[in-house]
Amino acid sequence: MRIFNCDTCGNPVYFDSTQCVSCGSRLGFVPKDMKVHAVTEGENGLWTSPGLEGTGLRFCANAVDDVCNWMIDAGETDETFCIACRHNRIVPVTDNPVGLERFRKISQAQRHLFYSILRWNLPRQTREELPEGGLVFDFLADEVDENGKITPAMTGHEDGLISLRAAEAEDATRESIRVAMNEPYRTLLGHFRHEIGHYYWSRLVTDPATLDRARALFGDEREDYAAALKKNYEEGPPADWQNNFISTYASCHPAEDFAECWAHYFHIVDTLETARAFGLSTAPQRHADMAAEVDFNPYQSPDAKTLIEAWVPISVALNAMQRSMGQPDAYPFVLNVPVMEKLEFINDLVQGKPIAMESAVAA
Secondary structure, three states: OOEEEEOOOOOEEEEOOOOOEEEEEEEEOOOOOOOOEEEEEEEOOOOOOOOOOOOOOEHHHHHHHHHEEEEEEEOOOOOOOOHHHEEEEEEEOOHHHHHHHHHHHHHHHHHHHHHHHHHHHOOOOOOOOOOOOOOOOEEEEEEEEOOOOOOOOOOOEEEEEEEEEEHHHHHHHHHHHHOOOOOOOOOOHHHHHHHHHHHHHHOOHHHHHHHHHHHHHHHHOOOOHHHHHHHHHHOOOOHHHOOOOOOHHHHOHHHHHHHHHHHHOOOOOOOHHHHHHHHEEEEEOOOHHEEEEEEHHHHHHOHHHHHHHHHHHHHHHHHHHEEEEEOOOOOOOOHHHHHHHHHHHHHHHOOOOOOOOOOOOOO
């Protein structure tokens, strides 16, 4: 994620900012140029910015109660929601503090997801544009019966529909699940990035050559999914899972392996862009092998090898800083060679490159 500047006073502003702390200007994110702009309200409810030319802007309908800070071009007269929120079908209720706070946190994570999608210009048709398989989100409430028994909503993906349990926007709920499932990492943004991986498998892994390479790396996605999950929950992951997978969940089925690697690719690229924006680098004394500088655009990396060479030292430093604050590792994962090859495949997919049958990482 980049750092932006207020158009009015030049003060640094950030992706989720709604007001400049220096001059007080109202801020909005404009997908057209992927920047946060200072905006001033004019006639007919339209907003303008000294940093933009055009007919004007409108805030997303979800700007109410600070749910969303994205803007819509005035020319999109038929749209009331921004380019991210228009994919939503079921959202948390906002007539109470709990529902409103859930929606704010979910929306924040969703906008971070769409920032990456837009940076790579990945396909993202809505259900109106593509009735069969268009991208749509349901943020679901748990069901509570007359006796107070809670049936948790499920997070998952099916034919372009991504469902997310809204209760996981609450730290206590999400953390209890993470501990119960013995997961090293569980976040709303992680859910979004994982589930969107399933969606992009269906959109990008389509031609025979790409499908053959994907199956060579991840396995055959036609493997019985229910049986694979049942085996995973009953027997646990393979003893040697760390030699071939990024996580235990990735080892349960080829589809989950792809989605997990897809999510990690997003994690790595966006965090490296943040490191670059802040000018972060590593150069520990007597550890030259851990020196790293993000002197390239991670969103346009020619290969995953370039990303990984910067990411490993940066993530080690990040984890060390977390521990110094008494916090768990920010990135508690190890990138083994098979995972690096999978990330190379995903980099090629995202960048629209021809899929090679051999990995550049292995070479």
